[in-house]
Amino acid sequence: MAIIQRIKAEVIALDKVFSGVYKVVFRVPSRQNRFTPGQFAHLALDEFDQTLGFWPESRVFSISSEPKLDTLTLVYSVKGNFTRRMEAELAVGRSVWLKFPYGDFSIEYLAPAQSPLVIVAGGTGISPFIPFLSSAVRQNDSRKIHFHHGLKKNGMLIFEPELRLSSKLPGFQGVLYVEDETPRQDLDGWQTEAGRISTVAVRKSCRDLGVDTCVFLSGPPAMIDFFKNDLLDVGFSSDKIFIDSWE
Amino acid sequence: MATEKQLREEISQKVKEYYNVKFANQKFTPGETPVRYAGRVFDEKEIQSLVDSSLDFWLTSGRYTDEFENVLAEFVGVDNAILTNSGSSANLLAFSSLTSHLLGDKRLKPGDEVISVAAGFPTTVNPIIQYQMVPVFVDIELGTYNVLVEEIRKAIGPKTRAIFLAHTLGNPYDLEPIMDLVKQHDLWLIEDCCDALGSTYKGKMVGTFGHVSTCSFYPAHHITIGEGGAVFTNDERIARAVTSIRDWGRDCYCQGGENNTCGTRFTSTYGELPKGYDHKYVYSHIGYNLKVTDMQAAIGVEQMKKLPGFIAERKKNFQLWEEGFKDLESVFILPKATPGSDPSWFAYPVTVKMDAGFSRTELTDYLSRNLVETRNLFAGNLLKQPAYFGIKKRIASSLENTDRCMNDTFFLGTYPGLDEAKIKYSLQVLRQFLLGKGTLI
Numbered sequence: 216m217a218i219i220q221r222i223k224a225e226v227i228a229l230d231k232v233f234s235g236v237y238k239v240v241f242r243v244p245s246r247q248n249r250f251t252p253g254q255f256a257h258l259a260l261d262e263f264d265q266t267l268g269f270w271p272e273s274r275v276f277s278i279s280s281e282p283k284l285d286t287l288t289l290v291y292s293v294k295g296n297f298t299r300r301m302e303a304e305l306a307v308g309r310s311v312w313l314k315f316p317y318g319d320f321s322i323e324y325l326a327p328a329q330s331p332l333v334i335v336a337g338g339t340g341i342s343p344f345i346p347f348l349s350s351a352v353r354q355n356d357s358r359k360i361h362f363h364h365g366l367k368k369n370g371m372l373i374f375e376p377e378l379r380l381s382s383k384l385p386g387f388q389g390v391l392y393v394e395d396e397t398p399r400q401d402l403d404g405w406q407t408e409a410g411r412i413s414t415v416a417v418r419k420s421c422r423d424l425g426v427d428t429c430v431f432l433s434g435p436p437a438m439i440d441f442f443k444n445d446l447l448d449v450g451f452s453s454d455k456i457f458i459d460s461w462e
Numbered sequence: 463m464a465t466e467k468q469l470r471e472e473i474s475q476k477v478k479e480y481y482n483v484k485f486a487n488q489k490f491t492p493g494e495t496p497v498r499y500a501g502r503v504f505d506e507k508e509i510q511s512l513v514d515s516s517l518d519f520w521l522t523s524g525r526y527t528d529e530f531e532n533v534l535a536e537f538v539g540v541d542n543a544i545l546t547n548s549g550s551s552a553n554l555l556a557f558s559s560l561t562s563h564l565l566g567d568k569r570l571k572p573g574d575e576v577i578s579v580a581a582g583f584p585t586t587v588n589p590i591i592q593y594q595m596v597p598v599f600v601d602i603e604l605g606t607y608n609v610l611v612e613e614i615r616k617a618i619g620p621k622t623r624a625i626f627l628a629h630t631l632g633n634p635y636d637l638e639p640i641m642d643l644v645k646q647h648d649l650w651l652i653e654d655c656c657d658a659l660g661s662t663y664k665g666k667m668v669g670t671f672g673h674v675s676t677c678s679f680y681p682a683h684h685i686t687i688g689e690g691g692a693v694f695t696n697d698e699r700i701a702r703a704v705t706s707i708r709d710w711g712r713d714c715y716c717q718g719g720e721n722n723t724c725g726t727r728f729t730s731t732y733g734e735l736p737k738g739y740d741h742k743y744v745y746s747h748i749g750y751n752l753k754v755t756d757m758q759a760a761i762g763v764e765q766m767k768k769l770p771g772f773i774a775e776r777k778k779n780f781q782l783w784e785e786g787f788k789d790l791e792s793v794f795i796l797p798k799a800t801p802g803s804d805p806s807w808f809a810y811p812v813t814v815k816m817d818a819g820f821s822r823t824e825l826t827d828y829l830s831r832n833l834v835e836t837r838n839l840f841a842g843n844l845l846k847q848p849a850y851f852g853i854k855k856r857i858a859s860s861l862e863n864t865d866r867c868m869n870d871t872f873f874l875g876t877y878p879g880l881d882e883a884k885i886k887y888s889l890q891v892l893r894q895f896l897l898g899k900g901t902l903i
Binding site (some may be wrong): 218219220221247248249251255257265266267268269270275317318321324 | 531724
């Protein structure tokens with residue numbers, strides 16, 4: 216595992232994306248901001264006394280910015296006591312303790328280089344893919360990527376600039392699904408569909424991209440199980456399905 | 463009542479006083495004070511740091527380990543520096559990580575061949591044997607004491623999968639052509655930098671060329687934490703394998719005192735274990751426990767601050783030896799840096815010429831009796847060591863120079879604890895010996 220960094224980080228930007236969902240940007244030393252896209256960080260609100268050594272209570276969040284920058288971005292949904300505390304206490308200037316990188320959900324290591332990808336991301340489950348997409352844009356990656364992203368409402372789109380840029384990748388096809396309202400039509404380079412992410416569409420992507428396709432699923436556990444089982448039912452290989460699921 | 467902070471400061475001040483009484487102001491008296499070939503070089507700060515860590519009483523890795531690993535990685539120029547309890551353990555971890563399932567089909571397997579040398583330290587070669595692979599031995603060049611690239615080229619065969627070499631006594635081997643061979647034949651390269659921390663090749667630190675590299679912090683080395691070593695790599699899979707194998711082979715990556723770092727401690731399925739089996743006790747590698755304590759790392763944090771100065775002293779001492787030996791080329795083969803390299807010398811190696819009129823042992827024995835420490839080039843020829851009789855191996859070329867090393871090579875120290883006075887005295891003793899042999903007039 217890469218060296219685990221324990222960093223006291225200051226909030227430098229905080230956006231309420233929509234009700235109960237926040238995007239937080241922290242200042243971090245770029246030299247210590249090393250992780251593989253797809254990995255996650257622990258966030259602790261209480262002070263970490265390094266001389267005692269015991270890490271305080273924390274929760275995990277996918278890192279949704281690129282490595283080696285002097286900022287680190289996390290997105291979180293308010294779901295329980297800890298995230299309610301985050302909502303109440305986080306503000307620009309407030310410091311937290313971050314501990315990272317952790318996790319194995321890395322396209323770079325799980326999928327063979329240049330293998331086609333089908334990515335299915337539900338809601339804030341898009342977070343772990345953002346560093347990968349940003350890096351792919353920077354490198355003008357030509358691999359084939361079919362990206363299926365589902366939201367309940369248009370206003371819940373979190374990473375609009377990154378998704379717009381991704382659509383310019385030579386092998387990229389993106390579909391945005393909006394469940395509860397008429398989908399917006401202004402996300403350049405993306406198709407839009409009303410309703411939930413379509414299993415038919417995901418299966419079609421897998422067929423179109425061929426036998427070397429790897430599938431990455433991130434989102435609510437129920438959504439992941441649904442898509443995973445559907446693909447297995449149609450004969451897709453389980454060792455080419457990778458999931459990032461949080462209870 | 464004093465606060466914790468106040469007490470720590472008082473204790474630290476007392477440590478400094480203790481250092482001044484016990485360790486400072488040590489004089490060198492020629493002929494009475496031994497001239498060591500190596501040893502720990504420190505001041506009160508290392509002891510203060512060690513005591514500060516002990517006051518945490520955090521007995522496993524903690525804040526000082528984090529700091530030491532970060533500083534080390536930054537110094538060498540790698541993404542990952544992973545501490546372990548010795549350079550030999552680092553070699554074991556580096557090598558075993560290349561057998562990990564995380565590397566897929568490219569992983570090393572029993573029966574694969576690994577090119578190395580017999581003129582070196584045993585724990586560069588041991589992991590190859592321990593993992594049931596076949597060491598392929600090639601000869602070295604006298605003067606550089608490193609492998610000749612052409613010998614490697616000739617040694618590569620259909621089963622060759624890796625090269626595992628130490629930068630002998632701090633002198634980098636010729637990395638550019640070796641990297642060409644690595645790429646051409648899709649080999650793994652492990653750089654053993656245990657004697658070479660701070661050496662550069664064409665402006666770049668050794669330890670940054672291979673897939674994985676190692677260093678040692680035993681007291682003889684460039685910095686010390688007592689017993690310690692580190693593995694360096696930019697490959698996240700190798701880093702993951704190293705830490706797993708170091709930490710009992712476990713799949714869990716919680717650090718001491720942590721729980722559920724992965725977030726799925728009781729919810730996943732591994733192997734054929736029941737679903738939800740505690741991830742803390744899931745083992746994905748056959749591993750060991752090769753960890754260090756935070757107290758050792760605390761020493762390392764202070765030693766790293768001194769490292770640039772230590773490297774400069776080593777180079778200066780090497781030059782002093784060079785100056786002292788320059789008129790003795792008729793008797794000795796003198797060391798030379800690999801072209802393009804700037805060694806952070808571990809030692810000053812010398813080979814007695816065949817027609818010198820005396821043996822290496824006669825000379826080193828004389829030096830020793832006059833309190834000048836020397837060492838042979840480690841195992842000499844490993845294949846002559848009792849432990850290596852009967853191992854499966856391939857000898858790819860004549861090991862003539864390796865045998866010469868075994869018979870005729872020794873080294874003098876360059877560590878920062880030496881200075882001009884000690885080196886001058888040592889050279890006087892050497893010259894006395896040569897006079898006695900009629901080699902000098």
